[in-house]
Amino acid sequence: MRVGVLTGGRDCPGLNAVVRAVVRKGVQHYGDEFLGFVDGWRGPLDGDTVPLDIRAVRGTLPRGGTVLGTSRTHPLDHPDGVRRIRENLAEHDLDALITVGGRDTLGTAARLADEHGLPIVGVPKTIDNDLWGTDCTIGHDTAVGVATSAIDRLHTTAESHKRVLVVEVMGGDTGWIALRAGLAGGANVVLVPEQPFDVEQVCAWVTSRFRASYAPIVVVADGARPADGSMRLGGSGVRLSGVGEWLAREIEQRSGKEARTTVLGHLQRGGTPSPFDRWLATRFGLHAIDAVHDRDFGRTVALRGNDVIRIPIAEATSRVKRVSPELYAEAGVFFG
Structure with missing residues (x-):
């Protein structure tokens, strides 16, 4: 043939x-x-x-x-x-x-x-x-490995400077990379598109982590969004990506803790x-x-x-394979 x-x-x-x-x-x-x-x-x-x-x-x-x-x-x-x-x-x-x-x-x-x-x-x-x-x-496995390796490295700089590090990974509709890399890398918060998040709860987890004398890592898929619809990027609605920078600013303003963002972007697919x-x-x-x-x-x-x-x-192609609430709940044991 x-x-x-x-x-x-x-x-x-x-x-x-x-x-x-x-x-x-x-x-x-x-x-x-x-x-x-x-x-x-x-x-x-x-x-x-x-x-x-x-x-x-x-x-x-x-x-x-x-x-x-x-x-x-x-x-x-x-x-x-x-x-x-x-x-x-x-x-x-x-x-x-x-x-x-x-x-x-x-x-x-x-x-x-x-x-x-x-x-x-x-x-x-x-x-x-x-x-x-x-x-x-x-x-997918390669992308998770790249993200996990980045999270491993960021733990040391977060601890050295005692600041929050927000790691934005790819995942416009689903949070598979965020969930798997977040758990494998020991992140303290993982945010996925399937579960709209509460910014105040994220800040509470961050504050709790600092009380334990550790600097937190927050992993967020670039399609994750706050439940109250409060995120606005560039002054004109919501667009894909940019959530990491927005979340870092919110954490700083609400918790008083210094926060920085790392956007992994195309490193995950190369x-x-x-x-x-x-x-x-x-x-x-x-x-x-x-x-x-x-x-x-x-x-x-x-x-x-x-x-x-x-x-x-x-x-x-008839439907999107999403992270289930039950699977996401397993990761919640390690939040905060």
């Missing part, structure tokens, strides 16, 4: 490991030929390709980013997008397309497969870990993938090419326990 591969949406560690596994098994086990589409959905939209073979993917397992490039292109925003993709797949004589992406990229893949009959298999990646139906997504992400991405790639040969199109691979299964792409 001739198979196309693309990586779409925001980058994350582990993308190259997927492509490598797909190509290695496809060539060695099935005798496939591969073509990489450049810059996410823009590739099949414009017919922009690069050759993919074993030599092209050699040495890419530990590399961050994506050798195929990526973009936030939405082909369905183009009136002739479906026609252009269909024609480019046909022009290159491709039998299937493996799409590695998050909610937006796989959401497009689901529509192209289900509504237009294109032969697509999905692979879930996103540092946010917010895709439904899979225990973990590619890139660099070398963790061993777990390399393992997960490799397994996803191996199972994705199997799905192609089973002609199990319109489905994505997913992790359940230790098993890689297949579920409809539309199911994975």
Whole structure:
């Protein structure tokens, strides 16, 4: 078979490991030929390709980013997008397309497969870990590790200066990175989008921590918001990110304790993938090419326990996997 591969949406560690596994098994086990589409959905939209073979993917397992490039292109925003993709797949004589992406990229893949009959298999990646139906997504473990390492380092400077350090991590809709890195790093407060927070309670936890002669670390997802809707950034409503600086100012004003903010930003999605992400991405790639040969199109691979299964792409993108109240409550034991 001739198979196309693309990586779409925001980058994350582990993308190259997927492509490598797909190509290695496809060539060695099935005798496939591969073509990489450049810059996410823009590739099949414009017919922009690069050759993919074993030599092209050699040495890419530990590399961050994506050798195929990526973009936030939405082909369905183009009136002739479906026609252009269909024609480019046909022009290159491709039998299937493996799409590695998050909610937006796989959401497009689901529509192209289900509504237009294109032969697509999905692979879930996103540092946010917010895709439904899979225990973990590619890139999430690395992001948690980067955030945890930063929190570990910030403990020492917080103690030295006896100040509050607010660590803002990514998580616009879900708090998986904040919760897991916060617990692993020994944070004293963790704030997530799923649970609007009370600023006065945050200040009470901070004050309690100082009474115990320790300087507190507050971890906040960039999509977390106060319950009273009081946060205003730039003087004109709420926008994503900026919550860390806002919260540090509120803590200083209300508690009288000096506070500083560290925004981890794109550090969480860059660099070398963790061993777990390399393992997960490799397994996803191996199972994705199997799905192609089973002609199990319109489905994505997913992790359940230790098993890689297949579920409809539309199911994975139909809802957001959020931190449950029960899981968040477990972390509350360590607040304050």
